[in-house]
Amino acid sequence: MVAGTKAMETVKAGFRSANQGLAERLACLHDEIKQDFDGVNRIAVAVYDQRTDLLRSFVDSSEGDNPFEHTMARLSELKPLLRLAKTGGRRVVNDLMNHQTSMPAHLKRLLRGGYMSSYTCPIVHRKDFQGFLFLNSFQVGYFTPDVVRRLRPHCEVVCLNTVMELETIRMIQAAVRTIHQLSQVRDEETGGHLERMARYARIIAQRLAPQQGLSDEFVEFLYQFAPLHDVGKVAVPDNILFKAGRLDPAEWEVMKGHVARGIAVVDVMAETFNVVGAPYMRVLRNVVAHHHECIDGSGYPAGLVGGQISLEGRICAVADVFDALTSRRPYKDAWSNEDAIAYLVDQRGTRFDPDCVDIFQKSMAAVVDIQRRVAEVEID
Ligand SMILES: [Fe+2]
Ligand SMILES: [Fe+2]
Numbered sequence: 001m002v003a004g005t006k007a008m009e010t011v012k013a014g015f016r017s018a019n020q021g022l023a024e025r026l027a028c029l030h031d032e033i034k035q036d037f038d039g040v041n042r043i044a045v046a047v048y049d050q051r052t053d054l055l056r057s058f059v060d061s062s063e064g065d066n067p068f069e070h071t072m073a074r075l076s077e078l079k080p081l082l083r084l085a086k087t088g089g090r091r092v093v094n095d096l097m098n099h100q101t102s103m104p105a106h107l108k109r110l111l112r113g114g115y116m117s118s119y120t121c122p123i124v125h126r127k128d129f130q131g132f133l134f135l136n137s138f139q140v141g142y143f144t145p146d147v148v149r150r151l152r153p154h155c156e157v158v159c160l161n162t163v164m165e166l167e168t169i170r171m172i173q174a175a176v177r178t179i180h181q182l183s184q185v186r187d188e189e190t191g192g193h194l195e196r197m198a199r200y201a202r203i204i205a206q207r208l209a210p211q212q213g214l215s216d217e218f219v220e221f222l223y224q225f226a227p228l229h230d231v232g233k234v235a236v237p238d239n240i241l242f243k244a245g246r247l248d249p250a251e252w253e254v255m256k257g258h259v260a261r262g263i264a265v266v267d268v269m270a271e272t273f274n275v276v277g278a279p280y281m282r283v284l285r286n287v288v289a290h291h292h293e294c295i296d297g298s299g300y301p302a303g304l305v306g307g308q309i310s311l312e313g314r315i316c317a318v319a320d321v322f323d324a325l326t327s328r329r330p331y332k333d334a335w336s337n338e339d340a341i342a343y344l345v346d347q348r349g350t351r352f353d354p355d356c357v358d359i360f361q362k363s364m365a366a367v368v369d370i371q372r373r374v375a376e377v378e379i380d
Contacts, residue, residue, distance in 0.1 A: 026161070040135050053074045119134075179265070202222065203363050204319065205315055229320060295349060295354075315353075341361055
């Protein structure tokens, strides 16, 4: 009975507020779990992206350092975890110090954080593998069969919370994608453009993360929502959206209205999905609202200056413009990477955030890799 009551407390902690992000909820869940299992010193969730085979750190509640902050790896290269993903099995390693593993780098990081034992559960939803839940302890041998059995309902709650959050994000993306398809916005904003700019945005965010204290959750949300920046173009009439020549001043005003319409769409979606105030909705709203703002105040719609522009907006501006320049459009050829970078550097500190430009410029190897990978996807 007592165990059941405690599990209910965990459930309540997990669902206390829809407006809390998963990271905050995980911290609450960790507090509840600690009351009965004081040896659980770290709970972390990594999410898996089937298209790219990437497993990425997402949210974490650690008493010590988070050994996997801003980490991402291909699941196919992590053989023991790949096996768990395929079989749905759980894994206990009760003495990390003496564990033979094919992931020595990961093991070293855990040991450096002081963690001596681990328990790993795959997160599965409707038979699809979604990621992993990791529990770690500073104690050797903490995850005994009895502890693992009693922890199980708590783990289920964390997994369910993760699945719910990912599902909501996917629903919002699907809703926006449907709008895009219905409105033919895709004609210009091809899937390739959206995928590449999202990956560029993720690179900038990941590399800015240490100096700006960005969480993995923020990086993930930005990656998921960057492709939705132009959702407001659904409201721009075709004769303006697809006009071959230059827009006259009146048409240009209508075109610029896509930002305000995008914000309206996001706000309606937040109400409809009952997620007003959720951290990922804030990221989505900032992406939509600020992707045409400029550091010197010359952007639109609000003419915001410098730090008044959200980081999401500043990052997306660089990612979006670089890909637009290096892509062929009906009215222009594709620029070379060198010319596009020269443009970003020229506009550094006026149109674009200097830090974002500098980080992006230093990331050209990763950028070229994205161009190769996403181009290959399009050909397929
Ligand atoms: Fe736009
Ligand atoms: Fe775009």
